[in-house]
Amino acid sequence: xxxxxxxxxxxxxxxxxxxxxxxxxxxxxxxxxxxxxxxxxxxxxxxxxxxxxxxxxxxxxxxxxxxxxxxxxxxxxxxxxxxxx
Amino acid sequence: xxxxxxxxxxxxxxxxxxxxxxxxxxxxxxxxxxxxxxxxxxxxxxxxxxxxxxxxxxxxxxxxxxxxxxxxxxxxxxxxxxxxxxxxxxxxxxxxxxxxxxxxxxxxxxxxxxxxxxxxxxxxxxxxxxxxxxxxxxxxxxxxxxxxxxxxxxxxxxxxxxxxxxxxxxxxxxxxxxxxxxxxxxxxxxxxxxxxxxxxxxxxxxxxxxxxxxxxxxxxxxxxxxxxxxxxxxxxxxxxxxxxxxxxxxxxxxxxxxxxxxxxxxxxxxxxxxxxxxxxxxxxxxxxxxxxxxxxxxxxxxxxxxxxxxxxxxxxxxxxxxxxxxxxxxxxxxxxxxxxxxxxxxxxxxxxxxxxxxxxxxxxxxxxxxxxxxxxxxxxxxxxxxxxxxxxxxxxxxxxxxxxxxxxxxxxxxxxxxxxxxxxxxxxxxxxxxx
Numbered sequence: 001x002x003x004x005x006x007x008x009x010x011x012x013x014x015x016x017x018x019x020x021x022x023x024x025x026x027x028x029x030x031x032x033x034x035x036x037x038x039x040x041x042x043x044x045x046x047x048x049x050x051x052x053x054x055x056x057x058x059x060x061x062x063x064x065x066x067x068x069x070x071x072x073x074x075x076x077x078x079x080x081x082x083x084x085x
Numbered sequence: 086x087x088x089x090x091x092x093x094x095x096x097x098x099x100x101x102x103x104x105x106x107x108x109x110x111x112x113x114x115x116x117x118x119x120x121x122x123x124x125x126x127x128x129x130x131x132x133x134x135x136x137x138x139x140x141x142x143x144x145x146x147x148x149x150x151x152x153x154x155x156x157x158x159x160x161x162x163x164x165x166x167x168x169x170x171x172x173x174x175x176x177x178x179x180x181x182x183x184x185x186x187x188x189x190x191x192x193x194x195x196x197x198x199x200x201x202x203x204x205x206x207x208x209x210x211x212x213x214x215x216x217x218x219x220x221x222x223x224x225x226x227x228x229x230x231x232x233x234x235x236x237x238x239x240x241x242x243x244x245x246x247x248x249x250x251x252x253x254x255x256x257x258x259x260x261x262x263x264x265x266x267x268x269x270x271x272x273x274x275x276x277x278x279x280x281x282x283x284x285x286x287x288x289x290x291x292x293x294x295x296x297x298x299x300x301x302x303x304x305x306x307x308x309x310x311x312x313x314x315x316x317x318x319x320x321x322x323x324x325x326x327x328x329x330x331x332x333x334x335x336x337x338x339x340x341x342x343x344x345x346x347x348x349x350x351x352x353x354x355x356x357x358x359x360x361x362x363x364x365x366x367x368x369x370x371x372x373x374x375x376x377x378x379x380x381x382x383x384x385x386x387x388x389x390x391x392x393x394x395x396x397x398x399x400x401x402x403x404x405x406x407x408x409x410x411x412x413x414x415x416x417x418x419x420x421x422x423x424x425x426x427x428x429x430x431x432x433x434x435x436x437x438x439x440x441x442x443x444x445x446x447x448x449x450x451x452x453x454x455x456x457x458x459x460x461x462x463x464x465x466x467x468x469x470x471x472x473x474x475x476x477x478x479x480x481x482x483x484x485x486x487x488x489x490x491x492x493x494x495x496x497x498x499x500x501x502x503x504x505x506x507x508x509x510x511x512x513x514x515x516x517x518x519x520x
Contacts, residue, residue, distance in 0.1 A: 004362055004364065026332070031331075031335045031336065032271070034273045034365035056271065057250065057367050058271050058331075061264050061265075061269055061367065062266055062328055072217075072253070073215050074121075075215060075233050076212075077213025077214075079122075079128075081127045082129065082193060084191045084193070084316075084321070084361060084362045085128075085130035085274075085362075
């Protein structure tokens with residue numbers, strides 16, 4: 001997303017437990033995430049990146065398995081910076 | 086970090102937090118305003134109009150200094166099908182002059198401006214700092230927050246959680262469930278640049294005048310709505326969709342914006358523009374029945390963190406509800422400290438204030454609106470029916486004579502799968518909901 005400024009932190013503020021994802025039949029995070037950060041892997045898990053996250057919270061809200069997606073805010077001053085929000 | 090103990094810590098320098106800090110600082114209370122972004126508004130996105138009346142009592146003649154993009158003088162409601170559109174377009178000269186009604190803004194500018202007023206009144210703004218958790222005493226009373234700064238524990242008589250729609254503080258306090266997808270919508274938005282004269286010609290606007298267009302039937306069958314509004318030299322266009330609906334549809338949010346931008350009624354407005362920023366944010370749309378407890382011992386919740394966004398079909402307001410609740414929270418804390426009781430009971434004047442003012446009065450009055458507005462008939466079938474009636478009325482079918490309104494309405498209802506009984510029931514429900 002070249003149109004948004006990100007101050008990428010060292011710490012991943014999203015973690016995904018792919019063991020839980022393997023038993024997930026819907027994988028709603030893959031299509032619902034507006035930043036397109038989640039991708040299914042061939043073994044049924046989820047590959048993700050956190051660097052270009054809008055910090056909206058859609059992924060953990062639509063996730064139907066408790067504990068699959070752990071989501072916190074990036075550290076202070078890091079993450080997305082909207083100028084025209 | 087400032088020395089504690091403070092009178093109050095306000096978490097989040099959005100409109101709710103800035104208003105709360107402003108009220109406290111004006112009352113002479115020591116208050117720290119924490120913001121996780123590098124500046125207030127850096128994490129914030131909204132969908133169209135800030136209504137400024139709530140500012141009158143705290144910043145006299147605010148319109149002379151607010152960082153406005155355009156004053157909204159046109160408010161248009163559009164019903165779309167794949168190939169039709171019908172608009173109800175209202176315009177008022179009164180909205181373009183003092184004291185104004187609504188304005189478009191960039192949240193980076195607006196939120197920084199409002200937080201600046203809190204700072205000018207004596208609040209201490211600390212940016213780039215996340216409140217990572219609550220500090221509580223042995224009885225569970227909230228006594229401060231933990232931050233992600235080294236040695237960053239901060240203590241205060243009261244914490245006001247204005248940490249937005251995902252409020253981890255309200256969740257930690259047990260006020261909000263960890264997830265509640267059905268009470269949330271996702272808003273996605275593109276900001277497109279266009280020259281000022283082009284915007285004013287295309288939308289029929291004078292200098293500094295703006296338009297806000299709200300759309301039904303613009304979200305590919307997913308419950309929600311579309312929007313388009315003008316800034317000085319950009320146009321913001323986007324959709325708001327129910328989270329469970331979006332997940333079920335397996336459609337990418339960007340694809341919904343792309344479809345809206347390509348709609349024959351929208352595309353001509355955007356011709357020649359290019360994308361300047363793409364953004365996304367959750368919106369709490371659960372309405373009155375999803376609003377959590379607002380006070381516990383040592384802590385209040387305000388703004389989106391308390392689900393105080395009003396999404397009631399005809400009325401879509403959030404920033405003013407955040408400011409209204411923030412001001413009320415700041416005043417309640419001031420009273421509680423003066424009375425020496427910052428327990429939930431001592432802070433109870435907050436809720437009473439909200440109930441006697443617009444924040445909870447509007448929410449209570451419109452509590453059934455979200456359900457009706459997001460129903461399939463209102464979302465899909467009525468826009469289709471209304472567009473079909475309009476098309477039937479204005480299509481001249483010579484040499485056949487005009488069909489007559491009743492017949493038109495009946496066949497449009499039938500074509501869109503609407504039974505007369507449902508129509509009457511929904512009309513009655515609408516009359517009750519918006520009474």
